[in-house]
Amino acid sequence: MPVSRLLIANRGEIAVRIIRAARELGLQTVQVASRADLDMPAARLADQVVEIGPPQAARSYLSIEAILRAAETSGADAVHPGYGFLAENAAFAEAVERAGLTFVGPRPETIRLMGDKAAARAAAAAAGVPTVPGTEGRLADSAAAREAAARIGFPLMIKAAAGGGGRGIRIAEDMAGLETLLQQAAAEAGASFGDAGLYLERCVPRARHVEVQVLGDGESVIHLFERECSVQRRRQKLWEEAPAACLDDATRAALCDSAVRLAQSVGYRGAGTLEYLFDAASGDFYFIEMNTRIQVEHPVTEAITGIDLVREMIRIAAGERLRWRQDAITRRFHAIECRINAEDPARGFLPSPGRIESLRLPGGPGVRFDAAIEAGGIVPPFYDSLLGKLIVWDETRDAALRRMARALAELEIGGVATTIPLGRALAAAPDIRAGRVHTTWLESWLAQHDFTPEREAEPIP
């Protein structure tokens, strides 16, 4: 279905990013905005703005009804959900299609399938993609647990079936410790979640987070190589790179092929990301989940492949076929993204909404700053803290690290506390420079470093 008027069901930097892509495709843009966002950069950039409700996301950006009404009154014929909010809500995608509009993303049934952890795991297994070894469903008794543990191998994690967000996880090092830990975990799960059900999963110590970018048109799927996003705090990524320097060429090829296989098996349409844990010690990778949307860190992939992912996903939604075969996708350069959040790293990452009093942007070769902030603009307290993303690329990883340090030194945001000082310290951190990171590295690094803005980056020797 041809698309001529695209509604952006999001806010902040990704809304600006989508408007830019739409404009290059010659589309009209309709930006929805809560009452707190009427003056945001995306609202001023778009051809039309529709107010969709009060500041609280639940009554604005998360309201399917409000967004569909905005689409109707503005005459939009397509909806781009961005990331977060309703981007992976199958009911929203369905409602958009039922209203006769084009949803820029996968089919609703794909969103539903990949959003169900067990179903996604089963789809991976069927496509021959490795998942973290573990038990399917709840453990019947301790005999079943011992039998499963022998198959999975140690160390392993005991997880509460009703848990989530890392709560109630215990790590058993060997069979002798398993029994005691099972009893403790069952008692705790029963008390915390009213459900003593447990399951086991192989523990991948010092796992790295790697993910593969794919593009599909509903029939064919290609990959655009991988990213590494191991630098995280409380499961929030702060620093992302492409390619993943921890992979050798054979592992990279196997990883990317596995992602294409899985996405192909579900007839994937649009831009998507398959997330994996990578065990650098053994070279094994395990599929964990698929994100059926554009991701925050997509620009590092754009930097190394030269492909505009947001523009491509709009073309696909409008019914175009993929414009490349896999062998036409090549990469060069190393790219790094550092997220800039309105949080104070010296005060426990305290959120810092408020007025941007001053702004100095970085520039020069190999630098991109995707943001939606302006001097004098307000950062509202109602949404996530992402202010922008600084992306750099250069010939090698070393050169990209120096470029990141240089660009972060140029970037200044006054009026609100930001994570810029953390970014500067990371750019100079020996572990980052040597690539010795894993998914819990940043939390231990923060615990060991008395991090204050005054103690900033030492120059890179």
Add this chain to the structure above:
Amino acid sequence: MSVKTVAAPLPGTFYRSPAPGEPPFKTEGSTVAPGETVGLIEVMKTFTQVAAEEAGKLVRFLVENEDAVMAGQPLYELES
């Protein structure tokens, strides 16, 4: 007896109960002790407790549950 207005310490979304569907921390007319939680304010997806600074009777709330509040905006009246 005097009635004073207590202001929101932070901007964000104000919640009167710990989770949707759960009873509120405090109802109008109940007594509060210093340090007791009166509500939560969500700032950029982070929840901060609004604790009472002094003892008294919570006369009434000046904002609705899940209302957007600005820092310094009157939250509730306290009689002491």
